[in-house]
Amino acid sequence: IPKSCAAWGCFKRSFHKFPKDKGLQKQWETALIRERFSASSSTVLCSEHFRQEDFDRTGQTVRIRKGVILSVFCFPAHLQKVRSTRL
Numbered sequence: 199i200p201k202s203c204a205a206w207g208c209f210k211r212s213f214h215k216f217p218k219d220k221g222l223q224k225q226w227e228t229a230l231i232r233e234r235f236s237a238s239s240s241t242v243l244c245s246e247h248f249r250q251e252d253f254d255r256t257g258q259t260v261r262i263r264k265g266v267i268l269s270v271f272c273f274p275a276h277l278q279k280v281r282s283t284r285l
């Protein structure tokens with residue numbers, strides 16, 4: 199079964215697993231703004247949600263840099279509102 203991205207309204211095939219670091223994982227979960235959402239070892243996000251500079255392309259495989267928090271989303275309108283008032 200092809201996995202799909204954990205972000206709202208995104209149905210792309212995913213490429214990146216959640217970080218193993220618990221603190222960072224929590225920040226990713228928070229950034230997703232999904233209620234009762236908890237990342238599992240199989241939760242993935244596609245590369246659409248990161249900025250170009252978030253990727254480390256120096257190795258053989260493209261990785262997400264350490265400490266990077268996902269940042270690019272296509273939220274439903276009501277969540278966009280919540281987010282912009284919080285920031």
Ligand SMILES: [Zn+2]
Binds near residue numbers: 208246
């Ligand atoms: Zn996605």
